[in-house]
Amino acid sequence: MIEIREREAYRVQLFLEEADQNQKAIVFCKTQLHAAVVRDLINQMKESSDPDYCARVTADDGALGEQALREFQDNEKTIPTILTTSQKLSTGVDARNVRNIVLMRPVNDMIEFKQIVGRGTRTFEGKDYFTIYDFVNIFDHFADPEWDGEPIDPDVCGKCGSYPCECEKTPQLCKKCGQRPCICEKEPCAECGEIPCKCKKEKIQIKLGRGKTRQINHMTETTFWSADGQPVTAEMFIQELFGKLPEFYSSEQELRDIWSDPTTRKGLLERLDEAGYSIESLKTLRDLVADPKSDLFDVLEYVSFEVSPITRAERVKAAESQIFENLSQEQREFVEFVLSHYIEDGEEILNQEVLPDLLKLKYEAIQDAIAALGSSENITNTFIEFQKYLYSVLSA
Secondary structure: OOOOHHHHHHHHHHHHHHOOOOOEEEEEOOOHHHHHHHHHHHHHHOOOOOOOOEEEOOHHHHHHHHHHHHHHHOOOOOOOOEEEEOOOOOOOOOOOOEEEEEEOOOOOOHHHHHHHHHOOOOOOOOOOOOEEEEOOOOHHHHOOHHHHOOOOOOOOOOOOOOOOOOOOOOOOOOOOOOOOOOOOOOOOOOOOOOOOOOOOOOOEEEEOHHHOEEEEOOOOOOOEEOOOOOEEOHHHHHHHHHHHHHHOOOOHHHHHHHHOOHHHHHHHHHHHHHOOOOHHHHHHHHHHHOOOOEOHHHHHHHHHHOOOOOEHHHHHHHHHHHHHOOOOHHHHHHHHHHHHHHHHHOHHHHOHHHHHHHHHHHHOOHHHHHHHHOOHHHHHHHHHHHHHHHOOOOOO
16 A cells, blocks of 8 residues: 555655755665655655665666665765665665665564664664664564663763754765765766766677577676576577567567556466566566666567567657547546656556555545546546557557
8 A cells, every 4th residue: 555645745854854865775665656656755855966866676676776776785876875665675785884764664573674674784984873764653673672682771962962862963065065965067978978978888689590680788797597497698588588479479469469458468477477587587688678668568579579669758658649539637637647657667557456556646545536537447447448559559
């Protein structure tokens, strides 16, 4: 369930006002969609001018999420400064300079609670403590004598005499430009001289059967796994996938028909997963053969039929006249809301299981959604029907 947006906005505002916004933080959210909402709110309210200040790292973010996590773990880098997540970062993340843990979801399991708190306990030069921001009242987990003994009396601030300290905080200024937020000019790329880098990535040709070839943007250190569980290169994975996909659909139109319906799309992805081609591996492949902001549909379409991928934003722009043609004003506003999340977060937003969360996020209460859009059946039909037009778009 996604929390009421106004409440989340208030929580984000409180956190950003209290915390040093230059310090790294991890925000634990209820769901992947909730993590996307909190990420957007943080980026709207932040002092930093960097668009990548806050990033989401969840199972659905694939290679982009892993890249954001690697940069977050790099103690020499300051962007991204904040990560939002649901379950992915509760264990196994070694980011030593995390100064803030933000809890926006309940944690009922004591072991998981300790693991989450453990994200802040890593030692780092100049780090004497870290701060937990608890918005869901789970602090009583600390009252566990078997964990760290009986609680000690709090240390009162020597200046203001309060606990927690109520002294006015002086924002830390950038050591180079002396400003907050930092206005230092970024270094241009050593090769192209541009900010951001505009170097074209090397295209690598992969030979397939029947005289076919496909291009990938660049080689990567990522290891793929074959259907029988063996580590393989990206080239071998694409060759194997190319030979296997005809078992799932026989034409581009059949793929389009399957993908445009949430139920049959889910069935296709499940059968691909059973055959050894998980959603995660397809997302990793997306970074090689398409744009990270493309739809997984574009990955399958390119590998099978060599149709050039387009981004999700381009797909929406090309289809919007058909999508909105027969919708009421209320339906149009809801579909526009869904499409904005689709562009930002990917095709998982179009899964039927996500519909209740989208309705609560948009209308706060299902009853309000029904009042605006009609019966539950009408809402479901609207949600399914517009996807047929979205995926009728022919790629570039």
